[in-house]
Amino acid sequence: MVKSAPSPIASRKPSKLEGIKENSNFLREPVATEILQDTTHFTENAVQLLKYHGSYQQDNRDNRTKGQEKDYQFMLRTKNPGGLVPPQLYLALDKLADEYGNHTLRVTTRQGFQMHGILKKNLKIAIATIVKNLGTTLGACGDINRNVMAPPAPFKNRPEYQYAWEYAQNIADLLSAQTGAYYEIWLDGEKAISAEEDPEVKAARQRNGNGTIIHNNEEPIYGTHYMPRKFKICVTVPGDNSVDLYSQDLTLVVITNKKGQLEGFNIFAGGGLGRTHGKEETFARLADPIGYVAKDDVYDVVKAIVATQRDYGDRTDRRHARLKYLINDWGVDKFRTQVEEYFGKPVEAFKPLPEFKYHDFLGWNEQGDGKLFLGISIDNGRIKDEGSFQLKTALREIVEQLNLSIRLTPNHNLIFYDIEPDSKEAIQEILNSHGVVSDPDKIEPLERYAMACPALPTCGLAITESERAIPGILERIRTLLDKVGLQNEHFVVRMTGCPNGCARPYLAELGFVGSAPESYQLWLGGSPNQTRLAQPYTEKLHHNDLESFLEPIFVYFKKSRKSKESFGDFCDRVGFDAIREFTATYDPQTNGANKSRHRVNLKAEVYSKLKEVAQSQSKPMTQLVTEALEAYFQNLS
Secondary structure: OOOOOOHHHHHHOOOOOHHHOOOOOOOOOOOOHOOOOOOOOOHHHHHHHHHOOOEEEEEHHHHHOOOOOOOOOEEEEEOOOHHHEEEHHHHHHHHHHHHHOOOOEEEOOOOOEEEEEOOOHHEEEEEEEHOOOOOOEEEOOOOOOOOOOOOOOOOOOOOHHHHHHHHHHHHHOOOOOOOHHHHHHHHOOOOOOOOOOOHHHHHHHHHOOOOOOOOOOOOOOOOOOOOOEEEEEEEEEEEEEEOOOHOEEEEEEEEEEEOOOEEEEEEOOOEEEOOOOOOOOOEEEEEEEEEEEEEHHHHHHHHHHHHHHHHOOOOHHHHHHHHHHHHHHHHHHHHHHHHHHHHOOOOOOOOOOOOOOOOOEEEEEEEEOOOOOEEOOOOHHOOOOOOOHHHHHHHHHHHHHHOOOOEEEOOOOEEEEEEEEHHHHHHHHHHHHHHOOOHHHHHHHHHHHOOOOOOOOOOOOOOOOOOOOHHHHHHHHHHHHHHOOOOOOOOEEEOOOOOOOOOOOOHHEEEEEEEEOOEEEEEEOOOOOOOOOOEEEEEEEEEEHHHHHHHHHHHHHHHOOOOOOHHHHHHHHHHHHHHHHHHHHOOOOOOOOOOOOOOOOHHHHHOOOOOOOOHHHHOHHHHHHHHHHHHHHHHOO
C-alpha cells in the first residue's frame, strides 16, 4: 500500500470548511439563524457547524421518493466521558427517543448514545432536555476533541481504573469547546447546571506553555479554526484494550506505583482508521509510543500534542488532516521534538507495559467493594423493543426501580454498576421477563464480539448495509464454520457500510468494509485483542458469494492452524499468498466439504421474526427454514 503525502501544504489553499469555521463567530452562524426558520433542514454551511453541537443532518434513504424533497431527519449524539450515563440522563434519553426519535437508542463505539429520526423542529427541545438532565452533545462531532474513552469496568479495588475514569473526565473538560454558542442557541443563553470543574483543569486550560494557548480568544486552545479534523482520545490501564487504544489520536495509559498511587501516564499517539477507497494515500494506522509524563504534567502535555496537530495538521486536504498523517509524514522523533517545544521540557522514556488484552466485562461480576456490576450485551448497540425482545423496556424499568448509573462500553454494550447484592434477583427477573440474555456464555460468540456501524438508511456516507446486514452475515458464517468442522470456533467480526471505519473493522480478525451496493472489501489478519492491523484481502465481495469465498479460507485454517491459534493470527502468520494459493486449487469434494449451499434473501421483517423464533426455541435459523420448507413441500404433494 502506497502511503505518500499530498503535495506540500504551503502550496495549497485551505479547504472550504476552514472558511466556514472562520466566519461562524465561534460556531454560532448560520446555525443560530436557521434554527429559527420554519424549514425541514439546514443549509450546507450550517450542517457543517451543526456537527460541533452534536448533530448530523441525515436523509432516510428508505423513504426517498423521486421528485420529492428528501426525508430530512437528524441524528443526535451525546458526549459521555468514560461512558458515564447517570440514571436521570438515561431516563430522559429513553423518553426523548419515543417522543421525538425512532423509538430506539444506539450505543456508539465511543461510549456515547445516538438518537435517530429527530425532526428539525424538535432538535432544540431535544438538546435542551439532554443538557437539563446532566448530559451534553457539545463536541460529540466536528473538528474537535471527541468523547474521551476509558475502560467501563467499575473495579473499586483496582485504583488504576478509577484514575482512568477521573482523567477521562478531566481531559474532556480541558478540551471542551469554550464558545458560548451552544448554550445561546439551544438553551437561550441559560448555562447548564453541571459538576464543578476540577480547579487544576481550569488553570491548565489558561496556562500558556510555549504557544499552546491563543490569547484574547473565545477558544484559548482551539482558536478561530478549531482542529484540522476530529481528534480522538482515550485513557486506559496497563493490559486493558477494551478501548481499542491503538486506534486513537492520543492514548494515555495510567501508571501507578506498588501502593496503587498514580505516578503518571504512558503516551501513545497517531492512531486512526478512516480511509478512502481508491486513495492509497489514505490508510489505517496504529498509534506509536511517544513517551511518559508525570501526573502533574499530564494536562500540559495533552495541550502540547493538541497544539502540534492544531498548528501543523493539514488544513488543505481533509483526507490528510488527521494526526496520524502528520506523524507518518514527520516521523515519531520530529513529532516528539515539536511536542516538547510546546511542553517546555523533554518527554520521559516510555515505561514497560504488559501485553494488552481485549475485555468486554459482560455478565455478573464483583466490583471489589462488596457490590456487583452487570454487563449486558446489546446487538449492534441498538436498544429497542421488538416482539418478545423488550430490551428498551427492561433497561428503563431497572433504572426507574433501582436508580442505577450506567457505563457504556467501547464495544457498544452497557454496564450497570454499584448494584447491591440483594438487588440481583430483581434485576435478573426483569431481564428474564423481557427476553434479555444476561449470561454471556449463552450468547453466540460471533455475535458477542462483533460490531457494526448504523450505515443505511440514515448515514449519508454509507455505500451499503452494515447494522441491518450483519445478523444475517454472522448466521451464515456460523453455518459455514459448522459445515467445515469448526463448530467451536469464533473470532472478531466487524462491519462498516463505508471505509471511514466507525466500527473499527481494520482491527478485526475478519473485517467487512462497504465498497459497493451489497458488496464489501474484506480485511483479514487482525488480532483477537485488536493490537494489530488487518490487511485488505479482496476489494469487492458480493454478499451472495460469501460462502463460496470464505469456505476455502476456513478449510485452510482448519487444516494448517497451530494449536489454539486464532483465525486472525493464522491469517497473519501464513500470509495472503499462501491463502490464495490454497483457495485457487480448492475443491469442495476433495477437501472434505460439501458444495456451497444455495441461499435466498428474506424481507427484513421476516428475518426478524425468524431470528426471534429461533432464539426462543434455541434452534439455528437454518434448521427452522429447512423444516418449514419441507413441511410446505409435503403439503404441496
